[in-house]
Amino acid sequence: MLFNPVSLLDKRYLITGAASGLGKATSILLSKLGAELILVDIDEEGLNDTSKMCSSNVIKVIINLYDISDLKAKIIDSVSKFGKLNGFVHLAGRPYISPLKSINEKTTTEVFMLNTYVGIELAKICTNRKIFAGESGSLVFISSVYGLVGSAANVGYAMSKSALHGVTKSLAIELAPKNIRVNCIAPGFIKTNMLQKISDSFNSEYNDTLTKLHPLGLGEADDVANSVAFLLSDMSKWITGSIMSVDGGFTAQ
Amino acid sequence: MENFLEQMAELFEVDSVNLQDEVIAFDAWDSLTGLSIIALADDEYGITITVNDILEAKTIQGLYALFNQKK
Numbered sequence: 178m179l180f181n182p183v184s185l186l187d188k189r190y191l192i193t194g195a196a197s198g199l200g201k202a203t204s205i206l207l208s209k210l211g212a213e214l215i216l217v218d219i220d221e222e223g224l225n226d227t228s229k230m231c232s233s234n235v236i237k238v239i240i241n242l243y244d245i246s247d248l249k250a251k252i253i254d255s256v257s258k259f260g261k262l263n264g265f266v267h268l269a270g271r272p273y274i275s276p277l278k279s280i281n282e283k284t285t286t287e288v289f290m291l292n293t294y295v296g297i298e299l300a301k302i303c304t305n306r307k308i309f310a311g312e313s314g315s316l317v318f319i320s321s322v323y324g325l326v327g328s329a330a331n332v333g334y335a336m337s338k339s340a341l342h343g344v345t346k347s348l349a350i351e352l353a354p355k356n357i358r359v360n361c362i363a364p365g366f367i368k369t370n371m372l373q374k375i376s377d378s379f380n381s382e383y384n385d386t387l388t389k390l391h392p393l394g395l396g397e398a399d400d401v402a403n404s405v406a407f408l409l410s411d412m413s414k415w416i417t418g419s420i421m422s423v424d425g426g427f428t429a430q
Numbered sequence: 431m432e433n434f435l436e437q438m439a440e441l442f443e444v445d446s447v448n449l450q451d452e453v454i455a456f457d458a459w460d461s462l463t464g465l466s467i468i469a470l471a472d473d474e475y476g477i478t479i480t481v482n483d484i485l486e487a488k489t490i491q492g493l494y495a496l497f498n499q500k501k
Contacts, residue, residue: 306443306444306457306458307443307445351462354460
């Protein structure tokens, strides 16, 4: 058998946002590497699509991530049927483009809840002895270049993503004694539906400007999925608390 | 009482706890679990306790008495 250091055979992970975009691409790749997956999203149809494209054992769980008590109950129930988890990838998230003068508390709180706090709750649930498989522990958060550098009309989103960097580093220290690693990927702009929706609200120059921000061009969902696979695998067993820039050179400038 | 026992089971990462269970005998007992109990006492019971208080309480029953004595 060929040596495959990123093999995820006999490993189990929970993937949020699995119905589309980065979550879909990541689920398909992890599945190809042998991982068994709990696919989580609120979009049932999208989950069915992702599930059909996965080659390993997967289960679909429809969850409204804003409902924390439901999240916990459904994870516990899924794990009792599926087996204990080695970790999770929190890919669910939402953008929030708003200049300072139009920012509002309700939306900002919702953005923080989904992009950031749900990640903390997932960590709390999935590192409990009743849920964690006890070995090869790895948690991966997804932030953004805008968690690292500034841009106008982005303060709410930037808050939620930069907060994940602090979460990553704090949990890396707290969970190291349990041998659970915690890392974060900060992607540049990826060609997904979420980006398309944002681009549509601007003129065509916006797309040119975006492309120029990335010396290697815009990214593919697989570029992020590959990095997730590396951070979940034992190939990265000495890496914890890191913020990995996967951005085509965006933040190198 | 039932709610308290559920909270303890959660913090000690077990399905359920008994009143006579010793705090330091749980696999999950460590300084962070101690801090979690202190945080719970503050957040939900409005009382201030120390790690020493927890150790002196010894058992789940002792913790329950501690939480209610200081209330």
